[in-house]
Amino acid sequence: MTDLNPQAKQMADESMVRNLAAQARAIWPQEVPLLRRYALPPEPRILDAGCGTGEAASRLAELFPQARVLGVDIIDHHLELARSRYAQLAPRLTFEHQSVFELTATDRSFDLTVCRHVIQSIPHPDRVIAELARVTRRGGYLHLIAEDYGMLHFQRGALDPRDFWHVAPTYFEAATGTDLFIGRNAFGILAAMNLEEIRVDYAVVDTLRVPRDTFAEILDAWRDGYAEPIGELTPINRESAVAYFEQMIANVRDPRGYAVWMAPVVSARVPSDSVAAEQRE
Numbered sequence: 001m002t003d004l005n006p007q008a009k010q011m012a013d014e015s016m017v018r019n020l021a022a023q024a025r026a027i028w029p030q031e032v033p034l035l036r037r038y039a040l041p042p043e044p045r046i047l048d049a050g051c052g053t054g055e056a057a058s059r060l061a062e063l064f065p066q067a068r069v070l071g072v073d074i075i076d077h078h079l080e081l082a083r084s085r086y087a088q089l090a091p092r093l094t095f096e097h098q099s100v101f102e103l104t105a106t107d108r109s110f111d112l113t114v115c116r117h118v119i120q121s122i123p124h125p126d127r128v129i130a131e132l133a134r135v136t137r138r139g140g141y142l143h144l145i146a147e148d149y150g151m152l153h154f155q156r157g158a159l160d161p162r163d164f165w166h167v168a169p170t171y172f173e174a175a176t177g178t179d180l181f182i183g184r185n186a187f188g189i190l191a192a193m194n195l196e197e198i199r200v201d202y203a204v205v206d207t208l209r210v211p212r213d214t215f216a217e218i219l220d221a222w223r224d225g226y227a228e229p230i231g232e233l234t235p236i237n238r239e240s241a242v243a244y245f246e247q248m249i250a251n252v253r254d255p256r257g258y259a260v261w262m263a264p265v266v267s268a269r270v271p272s273d274s275v276a277a278e279q280r281e
């Protein structure tokens with residue numbers, strides 16, 4: 001059977017906790033206007049699927065002060081951290097142990113279903129997206145951050161980071177049965193499900209829009225959490241992986257350096273009852 005959580009070790013690592021905090025600081029400000037576009041009811045029900053430490057679930061609860069937000073994940077330590085960090089937002093914000101492959105909610109429970117930085121790390125992302133659509137009400141929205149490791153660009157130094165990003169994700173995804181280029185493939189999955197208003201926007205994590213320290217923290221955390229499995233699963237050994245990350249971190253920290261990570265924000269609307277009925281006819 002395929003491992004449904006091939007990055008379990010990296011996801012549970014302390015480096016991931018700091019990574020999620022830095023990623024949220026980098027990306028959330030650019031996500032807010034995208035989230036505000038959705039026509040939500042006054043008291044929306046929101047699901048954050050694969051919520052990790054609650055970085056986005058808590059921000060969603062603050063952005064939509066009348067909303068009820070449920071965050072689900074399969075790492076209990078993340079859920080405990082989220083519950084203790086954001087206790088002041090309970091009971092409007094709650095966290096439960098659930099798998100995104102098999103959510104316990106009945107069909108059409110949520111007005112907005114968010115899933116950030118998850119579908120690149122699991123096999124069968126199409127199954128998960130279908131499960132997210134199942135629990136979203138007709139006329140409600142899916143909002144996904146679908147990472148794509150072909151959308152990171154760094155300047156060349158002694159090493160050429162293009163070589164790293166060409167090789168490491170290609171072997172890593174083959175070894176883990178995942179799609180590390182899901183950013184460009186999510187549109188087609190949503191289109192095949194006949195969802196409406198499919199959009200692909202970008203959170204641009206670059207050295208102009210995001211503080212260099214924040215961008216560097218993301219790369220520090222990737223180095224600490226992923227150099228070892230890259231060494232095990234790809235032709236790039238651990239020491240080389242560390243050297244590539246160190247050079248990319250120096251590029252980001254250089255006041256004259258430029259680097260960019262484009263994170264696709266893919267969204268769609270679940271067809272309303274009338275459209276769904278027409279599609280069935």
Ligand SMILES: C[S@@+](CC[C@H](N)C(=O)[O-])C[C@H]1O[C@@H](n2cnc3c(N)ncnc32)[C@H](O)[C@@H]1O
Nearest residue numbers: 011020050051052055073074075099100116117
């Ligand atoms: C990179 S983290 C992103 C966390 C959060 N969405 C954020 O944006 O900060 C990916 C999360 O997906 C969770 N995850 C992986 N497989 C899952 C599954 N089958 N069901 C629920 N969560 C899962 C991991 O435990 C991890 O917390």
